[in-house]
Amino acid sequence: MSIASGLVLTEPRSLERRSFDLPEVDADDGLLRVEACGLCGTDHEQYTGHITNRHAFIPGHEVVGVVEELGDAAAERWGVSAGQRVAVEVFLSCRNCDQCRAGLYRRCERNGLATMVGFTDADTPPGLGGGYASHLYLRPDSMLMAVPDELDPVTATLFNPLGAGIRWAVEIPDTQPGDVVAILGPGVRGLCAAAAAKEAGAGFVMITGLGERDTERLALAPAFGADLAVDVSTDDPNRALRDAAGAKADVVIDVTAKAPAALAQAVQLARPGGTIVLAGTRGSPETPGFDPDHIVYKELRIFGALGVDVTAYRKALDLLVSGRYPFTDLPRQVADFDSLEPLIQTLAGERPGTPPVHGVFAPGSADS
Known part of the structure; x- marks a missing residue:
C-alpha cells in the first residue's frame, strides 16, 4: 500500500504530520497529487481556532495538482484525464438536487459546508480531504477545472x-x-x-x-x-x-x-x-x-458572498494566462511541510514579520 503525507490540525495551533494509506480508486472517484495550495484568511483562522471544527482535519482549499489516478466514470464527469494539471473547486456538488441544478451548488443538499475541501474529518478514511498534503482524494462529487499549460502550479493557485x-x-x-x-x-x-x-x-x-x-x-x-x-x-x-x-x-x-x-x-x-x-x-x-x-x-x-463558482474560476484562469496583471510577480512565500506552520503564524499575526501578499504550500518545496 502506498503512503501519503498530510498536516492534520488536531486542535488550535497544533499541526501534526501524519501518514495515510492511499485509497484504491474506483470508477467514480480519483486521486490528485498536490503540487501547490494557496493560503487565505480562512487557513489561519482555522489554525488559531477562530473557525472551529469538531474533528481533526487537513486544512487547505486552494488546491492545484496533477490527476494521478482516475476512474472512467469520473473522467467523463469531470472532463479531465490522468496526468492533467487541474484546479479543485472548494465545494462539492451532487449535480442532481434542486440547488445544484439551479447552479447554487454551494447549497447542495448532499454536501454544502460539511464536505468542503479542507474541512473534512481526517480520521474518516481515506482522510485526505485537504490541500496540506501530498495527495488529495477526489470524491465523486468533486469539481475540477483544467489548468492551462502556460500556468505554473504556484501561480495557478490564484484561480x-x-x-x-x-x-x-x-x-x-x-x-x-x-x-x-x-x-x-x-x-x-x-x-x-x-x-x-x-x-x-x-x-x-x-x-x-x-x-x-x-x-x-x-x-x-x-x-x-x-x-x-x-x-x-x-x-x-x-x-x-x-x-x-x-x-x-x-x-x-x-x-x-x-x-x-x-x-x-x-x-x-x-x-x-x-x-x-x-x-x-x-x-x-x-x-x-x-x-x-x-x-x-x-x-x-x-x-x-460565500465562496465562488466554477464559472468565475474559469474566467480567473483565463485572466491569469492573459498576463495583463503581474500576478506572477506578487510578493509570495512558498512553504513545504516543515516551514508551513511558521508561515501560517505570520499570516495570523502571531509571529514577527510582515506576511507575504501570497502564501503557498508546496509539498517538497524549499522555503523561499
Whole structure:
C-alpha cells in the first residue's frame, strides 16, 4: 500500500504530520497529487481556532495538482484525464438536487459546508480531504477545472482569490462600465477584486488598507487596476474618493477580515442606490460607527458572498494566462511541510514579520 503525507490540525495551533494509506480508486472517484495550495484568511483562522471544527482535519482549499489516478466514470464527469494539471473547486456538488441544478451548488443538499475541501474529518478514511498534503482524494462529487499549460502550479493557485474577485466585485454587484468601485482590504483578494473590476470596465477603482501592515499591498494596487490607494489610518477614504473621483462609489466590496469598523466605512462610501458586497467576516458582533438607518436613507443593496463558482474560476484562469496583471510577480512565500506552520503564524499575526501578499504550500518545496 502506498503512503501519503498530510498536516492534520488536531486542535488550535497544533499541526501534526501524519501518514495515510492511499485509497484504491474506483470508477467514480480519483486521486490528485498536490503540487501547490494557496493560503487565505480562512487557513489561519482555522489554525488559531477562530473557525472551529469538531474533528481533526487537513486544512487547505486552494488546491492545484496533477490527476494521478482516475476512474472512467469520473473522467467523463469531470472532463479531465490522468496526468492533467487541474484546479479543485472548494465545494462539492451532487449535480442532481434542486440547488445544484439551479447552479447554487454551494447549497447542495448532499454536501454544502460539511464536505468542503479542507474541512473534512481526517480520521474518516481515506482522510485526505485537504490541500496540506501530498495527495488529495477526489470524491465523486468533486469539481475540477483544467489548468492551462502556460500556468505554473504556484501561480495557478490564484484561480481561487481571482475567481473570488470576479464573483464578488463584478458578478454579484453587476458592475457596469464606468462605475466607481471602492474595495476595502488590499490583501490578495482585494488586489484580485481591483483587477476584476478594472477588467469589467470600472471607471475608477479605489482600494483601502490600514497601517504599516498594508503599506506594501497598497503600493502594489496600481499595477492591479487601482486608480487610488488609501491608508485609512492617515486619510479619510470618503474625502479621498470624492476628491479623486468626484463621486461616491456605485459599488463597494468589503473583503476585510476581523475589521468590524469596515462595515460603517462601506455604508459611508456608497452612493444613494449603491451596492455593497460583504465578503469578509467581521469576527465580532460589534460594528463601530455603523448606523443602519443610512441603509434606508440611501436605499442601499447589501449582498453577502460565500465562496465562488466554477464559472468565475474559469474566467480567473483565463485572466491569469492573459498576463495583463503581474500576478506572477506578487510578493509570495512558498512553504513545504516543515516551514508551513511558521508561515501560517505570520499570516495570523502571531509571529514577527510582515506576511507575504501570497502564501503557498508546496509539498517538497524549499522555503523561499
